Amino acid sequence: MKVAVLKGGRSLEREVSLRSAARVEDALGEAGHEAIGIDVGRDLVGRLREQHSDVVFIALHGPGGEDGTVQELLEILDLPYTGPGVAACALCMDKVAAKHEMRGADIPTPDWAAFNATAFRELGAADTLEEIEARLGFPLVIKPASQGSSLGVEFAATREEVPEALLAAFSYDDRVLLERYVKGRELAVSVLSGDPLPIVEAIPREEDFFNFEARYEIGRTDYVCPAELAEDETRRVQELATRTYEALGCTGFARVDLMLGGDGPQMLEVNAIPGLTDTSLFPMAAEAAGIDFTELVERILASARERPASEATLPA
């Protein structure tokens, strides 16, 4: 099969995307496919039209590639692609919309409040911070509504730290959310075509737990897969994660991140296109299930959504 691999682009997660794609391209070659890497830019549509790929493997992370934008284009071009569809991608990328959806489906997610910068500038939103702080307590997690990685995620231990944390989060997105901090174990459930893979637990090695950057560097965080959990707990977490995946309308594959605290699992977010690099959690989970990377890529490819020709289809 001729497979276009979309990568790079100009999201802040460009580097990760390039690494994911490099690995995917190799695996595709290994499996006998013809992989054509496309660094996403202005010429994307033109290149896709020229290439007549059978299917498009989306290895993009962050806004633009993971939020439904590229998926929408592929729908219009009538090209089958990997991963969740337009609506699911848009929901997953918007952490606030995703949390509302979870609430609606009775899926536990930490309490939150969300604002855009305009609310602060024009509507006096800062006036409500006191109530929010009282309701959510400290430490408080403050994060941009739409970044896929840990960029811009801040902890505020006290009231005094809130304004700076907000400002930092607003650097990455015009909307931020303040979320109750859940103390507990950090888990990730990779879901492949609706089936949960073994759970990965991230255990920061450093005493400074509130350092998100450390979590993505080899040697600064330990990953355990399968996570050491009682059998019924594993099942419960996997079942909830799968429900979350379904509630957000995911197809193909996605990764659900959650905290396992005293009150049970609390879902944080869903990554519509999780990283596929050497150090990424999804391939680690697949490996633990006996699925090597080539097979994983094959399975993702097989799940590529065949979409019906829509009215919007343009001549190729």
Place this chain on the structure above:
Amino acid sequence: LPTGQAPFGNTVAMTEPGKRDLGRPDDASAPPRRRRAHTTSRDLERYAGLFAKRTQVMRSSAMRDLMAITARPEVISLAGGLPDTSTFPAESFAAQMTRIAHESSAEALQYGPTEGFEETKDCIVEVMGAEGMAPDPDDLIVTTGGQQAIDLITKTLVDPGDPVVCEAPTYPGAVPTFSSYEADVHQVRTDLDGMRIDELEELLAQLARDGRRPKFIYSVPSFQNPAGVTLSLERRRRLVELAREHEVLVVEDNPYGLLRYDGDPQPTLYSLDGGDYVLYLGTLSKILSPGIRIGWVAAPPPVLEKIGLGKQAADLCTSTLSQYFVREYFGEGRWREYIADLVRIYRDRRDAMLEALERHFPEQAEWTRPEGGLFLWATLPDYIDTTDLLAKALRDNVAFVPGRAAYVDGRGASSMRLNFSASDDEELREGIRRIGKVVSEQIGLYETITSEHRITPPPDEGDDPGGEVVPLPKR
């Protein structure tokens, strides 16, 4: 080669990983290029266990990801540290290289002496002479760029845990070098007259009380990278005295000394000291080309000997071809004119940047006004983290180096380094306008958040809207 990454030091992104594919299918005869596939997480764990402790000192991943985007063509990057090599006449380059090929092909393609050719040293003596120094050629060793000189000196002098003193902020490219030899880095604050020598004295006294002595004091005294400030004459004298009193070496890194746009030249530490306690690092990177990788060290013979052994272990010798080129270039005798050209160009660019800062940066920002070199240093209110700000700036297609890169201890978070040598006037103005806009937005947002968050009574109409922020003096 580093791929896809423009470190905040002085290098360019060579190849974007994604671009490697281009042209691959055309060359049917070549075996397909392959990346190693299937590194498993277990493999990674295995390697992680093998890495030396010193490899752990690495830049934050957030900054790495952000810096990767600064290399995109649509981004106006004020983040680099590049001289403008497009100003070098291509015809002369062609003639010089042709002459080398015709007259000394075999020699130019051969190994050379570890310490460098005598002819190269003669050129170096000329360059140092232009700043009032007259070194003995035997006190020189030619290195692969100034960066290797920093590496070799640290390798020669520093055992793990040894104190090393440098400026705060310091040259970002020196930080990984010091870290990789596990130096205990102490940073002394700088002001508009360069390193605060009174604080240096205190630090030396404090270390002495603990029975410790720094192996060396690293300084870029002229048009410092990143701050753009120059050490005053009085402080230069005092620094050299202190070095003698405490028997501590000073490493004077002077890549920009000849790029002075106004004010009077200052004597180098090396000339004030006479070369006893001052090791001098020079480079042709900023006055000729960084691509030829030619730098040097001037040091007392015993130190030089050890550095030479270190160089032998590192790379045997500096590129012979580059040294032949240097000989040709200096032989033509126009090197001073070329520097004069650069000075004219960079002076205009510096002025354009300063004008734009005046116009587009909010009053809460302050910045240095360098008399030479390639950089200036801007500082914002302390609630703004410039690493986060870079993410916002990149949405507007403009980039700078976050200040944290110039510190070993997380300070510098609200500062940024701005480069004015690598962009033309128009790009500089537009770049500064865009940065000014995102800074103003963040300041406005912070003021809105804090004024109401503190539940203070709203200020009366017409009151100073920046009342919550202590305005910093403009320089």
